[in-house]
Amino acid sequence: MDKNEEKQREEEREQVVSPWEVSSSGKIDYDKLIDKFGCQRLDQSLVDRVQRLTGRPPHVFLRRGVFFAHRDLNDILDAYEKGEKFYLYTGRGPSSEALHLGHLVPFMFTKYLQDAFKVPLVIQLTDDEKCMWKNLSVEESQRLARENAKDIIACGFDVTKTFIFSDFDYVGGAFYKNMVKVAKCVVGIFGFTGEDHIGKVSFPPVQAVPSFPSSFPHLFSGKDHLRCLIPCAIDQDPYFRMTRDVAPRIGYHKPALIESSFFPALQGETGKMSASDPNSALYVTDSAKAIKNKINKYAFSGGQESVELHRKLGANLEVDIPVKYLSFFLEDDAELEHIKKEYGAGGMLTGEVKQRLAQVLTELVERHQVARAAVTDEMVDAFMAVRPLPNMFD
């Protein structure tokens, strides 16, 4: 191993981003990630183009760079401009009953994309994956999938344009045929070793094939050349790099991607919010009081140690979690700018920013809780029914 290799390995050790692990010794360097993965930065001209094509203001996650990277988004938009529709594909691994705020990010954004482009959407619940990775029983994985489906539906998706499916229920037929077509093209075991169980090695095709319209004959029969756009967090990129490698070899378009950064843990931006660490996460089931307490107790502050010092130096906004969270969920651009300016200059204290954040998130979470309480089992059945969607492109 020469010096350069050593240096490279050292750098890789500091920042690990894969579908199975997100960790970093410092703040995650998204520029480095774009270089490493080989995707493209989602720049202002693309944001403007989305606004022009959809005739509506870009989502806050788009204009503030939460979704910051892409693959072939231009191609999707070129085709769309010529009148060619596409479909959206996103998903969730149902590993826990309660979603946290980070889990909502891709769904809130996907809901915006569905409304703005007026396109159909498939949502994969990878209960098979979680059964294998988290050692859950089949029944428990499927129960969690259904619970999570309720939270997803609560984000406001249009049942006439949306198909939600559990892998355990849906794998088979055309979907399974595509899995086999993908599997025979993928050499190597995707970074797994002989110590991993073979379920890990065999899973990637399951996540790949919803990118291909023929996997959904009840939706896209005769539309094998329909394009697919996948909104997801950037840690899923390796799955879809593989998918894009394989796609042209088996007769499909490469899926396009629009990729987000991570919603950070309360403790700071070295990873993503994790449902398995209750102190790092704000759950959509949290009460106003719990939200307030967790923010006050755990949210990493860029403020100074004393009021005097803070008034003098101001907050370090780069590392401040309350400001980061507000940049995700405080929609009012002017207010956000005001807070950043005042807080950064020391005019506003951490406590005040945290209080405002608690308000914003409590509103968001309470709205979600009301919406979720209204989701009945019949609605879940309706979204998950294997059916055609005759008006999905209207």
Next chain:
Amino acid sequence: MDKNEEKQREEEREQVVSPWEVSSSGKIDYDKLIDKFGCQRLDQSLVDRVQRLTGRPPHVFLRRGVFFAHRDLNDILDAYEKGEKFYLYTGRGPSSEALHLGHLVPFMFTKYLQDAFKVPLVIQLTDDEKCMWKNLSVEESQRLARENAKDIIACGFDVTKTFIFSDFDYVGGAFYKNMVKVAKCVVGIFGFTGEDHIGKVSFPPVQAVPSFPSSFPHLFSGKDHLRCLIPCAIDQDPYFRMTRDVAPRIGYHKPALIESSFFPALQGETGKMSASDPNSALYVTDSAKAIKNKINKYAFSGGQESVELHRKLGANLEVDIPVKYLSFFLEDDAELEHIKKEYGAGGMLTGEVKQRLAQVLTELVERHQVARAAVTDEMVDAFMAVRPLPNMFD
């Protein structure tokens, strides 16, 4: 590598028996295989027991040791004796359109088992496997599966007790759930390397799960503890060793096995008959003339180089293919003994034995051809329909 290891590797090089390769530098040593795999010899007392329990003479493949090894056959018979039925599971990888005689062996024997024990049977057509291994298209693999199903049906299976399925059509639901349960228990990649595509690594659970009754809810609903007996050639043993390791961990009986030796190539007993070498194989589609010609031209003879020498020394029956084939397909024990005695003593010449073999095989093949010609598409549909079999245990 010490001397012992070297010796062991040398021995292994000489004889390779796995689901993916059967080859040997000499005659295959089945005793060594039993030791290596850890299965049990199927001895005369077991043959007698089968005869007693079924009330009919044992199949020629049983009484002549073609099926020579087993795992837990005694347990199946113990349960059967107490009135507990079981089901049979066998299969075929549809890699070629025309079956050869070796392919018929497990099906002829399975037909006998079904009739003798009056039990249901599931037959898996692994079109997914062949699509991946042989680089066939999905459509071509499925076409071959259906063609092969016709040959299988022509062996005389009872449609009221038999379910034939294509993996491409059937994988999904309870079957897929069992695949995931198996996959998460199997560590290591089954002898494959990082250079193999991941389809190879992910296939073993597909072949494993028909051993579990819950994979067939339309057949065995509520019968999760039904036992399974698998008649197969011994090269499939590694798949089912894995299956037997996993079974108790996911709540099922270990499947029992009854395992055959290989039907040798015309050229001699160093491997098994291969459909991809037309000169090594007798196909069920061959004409009487082709059978006669191939036997005369290619069947390895244990006879001596000249008639004089032959009359003096007799044939070496140990290596003689015509005698070997007759021991599979000439049902008359007395005639077989007579031929072996006369031929071994030099009283009978190779040409005469080959002539008798050609007769026997021509009869067999012509009978098969007539039966196959009578198999309609509707019959294939009937065998492959996903349906309950209400009288399968009668």
